[in-house]
Amino acid sequence: MQVSRLELTDFRNYERLEFTPGAGLNVLVGPNAQGKTNVLEALYTLATTKSHRTSRDTELVRFGAPLARVTAEVQKLGEITSDLELAIGAGGVGTSGKLVKLGGSKQPRLTDLLGHLNAVLFASTDLDIVRGEPDERRRFLNYEISQLSPRYALALAAYRKALEGRNRLLKDFKHGHGDVASLEAWTGPVVEHGAKLIERRQAWLERLTALAAPIHEALTGGLETLHVGYIASFPLTEASIPEAFVAALKAARREETARGVTTLGPQRDDLTFRIGPPGGMLLDARTYGSQGQQRTVALALRLAERQLIEETIGEPPIVLLDDVLSDLDESRRNQIFALSLSGGQTFLTTTDLAPIPLDAVKNARVVTVRQGVFRDA
Numbered sequence: 001m002q003v004s005r006l007e008l009t010d011f012r013n014y015e016r017l018e019f020t021p022g023a024g025l026n027v028l029v030g031p032n033a034q035g036k037t038n039v040l041e042a043l044y045t046l047a048t049t050k051s052h053r054t055s056r057d058t059e060l061v062r063f064g065a066p067l068a069r070v071t072a073e074v075q076k077l078g079e080i081t082s083d084l085e086l087a088i089g090a091g092g093v094g095t096s097g098k099l100v101k102l103g104g105s106k107q108p109r110l111t112d113l114l115g116h117l118n119a120v121l122f123a124s125t126d127l128d129i130v131r132g133e134p135d136e137r138r139r140f141l142n143y144e145i146s147q148l149s150p151r152y153a154l155a156l157a158a159y160r161k162a163l164e165g166r167n168r169l170l171k172d173f174k175h176g177h178g179d180v181a182s183l184e185a186w187t188g189p190v191v192e193h194g195a196k197l198i199e200r201r202q203a204w205l206e207r208l209t210a211l212a213a214p215i216h217e218a219l220t221g222g223l224e225t226l227h228v229g230y231i232a233s234f235p236l237t238e239a240s241i242p243e244a245f246v247a248a249l250k251a252a253r254r255e256e257t258a259r260g261v262t263t264l265g266p267q268r269d270d271l272t273f274r275i276g277p278p279g280g281m282l283l284d285a286r287t288y289g290s291q292g293q294q295r296t297v298a299l300a301l302r303l304a305e306r307q308l309i310e311e312t313i314g315e316p317p318i319v320l321l322d323d324v325l326s327d328l329d330e331s332r333r334n335q336i337f338a339l340s341l342s343g344g345q346t347f348l349t350t351t352d353l354a355p356i357p358l359d360a361v362k363n364a365r366v367v368t369v370r371q372g373v374f375r376d377a
Contacts, residue, residue: 001118001315002345003043005073010065011088012038013372021345022365027356028349029377030369036349038372040121040320042070043347046086047119047318048143049098049110057097061089074117077315084116111157114150118317120306122324122336126298131286134270141271144305145204148312152200159193159266166190167261174260187249190265195242197266202230204308205271212304216275219296219335224275226297227282233268273297299332316344325355333357 008017013035028036037053041060045051051060061068067089074081085101100107102116128136146153166186172178209228216226234248248264249256256263274282275289275297283289285297309317325333325348337360353361366377 001077001313001317002075003072003117003318004075006039006043007069007071008039008042009069009071010062011042011060011068011070012062014038015062015065015372017372017374019367019374021347023345025360025364026345026347027353027361027364027366027377028347028369028374029351029353029366031351034369035372036369037322039369040322040347040349043072043117043318044119044121044320045088046070046072046084046113047117048147049086049100049113050143052121052123052125052143057088065089072117076116081116084113086113109154111146111150111153114146114153115148118147118309118313119320120302120309120317121320121322122299122302123320123322124324124327126302126324127291127295129301130273130289130294130297131291134268137271138267138269140301141201141204145200148204148309149200152197155193155196155200158189159197162186162189162193163262163265163267170256170262171260173257178257187246190262191242191245191249194265195240195245198230198232198236198241198245198269201266201269205230208301208304208308211307212300215303215307216296216300217278219300219332223277224293224296225278225282226300227274228301229272229274231270231272233264233266295327296332299328299336303335310344316342319344319346321346321348323349323351325350 002023003021006017006019006021008014011017017039019039028039030036041051041053045060051057054060067087069085069087071083071085073083083101083103085104087099087101089097098110100110100113102112107113129140142156146156166183169178169183169186173183205228212228213226216224234244237244239247245265249262252263273285275285275293276282285294289297306317306319321336324336328336333355334357337357348356350356353366356364367374368377
């Protein structure tokens, strides 16, 4: 998979950018706050329909402009696909303020963009996946699974809609009025779509863990093992997930009506990362791991994700390295370059070329970025 052309219009600090990336490593070098990360953000937003830096779409639009556009031509398995275009602030699909075009044709759903470009992003904020709040880990699951499964993204949207309706009714019950039949009508789709999310999260996580564990072991020189677990907000018994979900919601009815909110479901689930010596006791990396150990877990997850996407779609995704080299020692930097550059396209931002292996720089497309202007180095 390769981005053969990228155009930005009124995206962040770019009034207009036309960039023809190289097929391998592309290095964007320059001082901080010049627009390097904005390019990676544009690519990631095109791949996932969401920014990794903000939930406010208005922040993606250049100040004073009515909307922003990200357009790319993507080669998949050597064949040029139609242009991908995402307009932000266009008041398009639903209430998202985004408009999607494939090959110049407007699409009815934002999720129609998913799967046409796959990207793995390495950023300093990856540490939050391990040490941050549960929201960070759920966001990690939702963003990355949606790239490979538009059906997951649709189920997620349907679940959020049903959850919103159910929560509105629970608030009515909290204030002394509410209709039981209406609540049950919303509970059905909450269970249906919520169970799909949990099932697909577990299946994806099982595949990811199988890849992440040996990568983590290699990164630690065989001194540590990694176990990733899914923590559901209700007991997953021998019954099916929908049956277990229904039973748990019935048991929680009194608490939910008192609090006016749905207390169980995938919006409350979490992940756990346990590390320890081979054959020894495994401890929660979030609570007991050092920052170095947490960073290694996050790196193993991203490297495994890159491998998982390649196994699923049959070719490497593009890799986005956002100023992460300074946080890693030489062996971990070499691991990133060994895997991210093995036949795929990579975009790397840095303030200094020194941490990049000389052989990689010699074969890279290197551009300097200053105040949103690209110049070949």
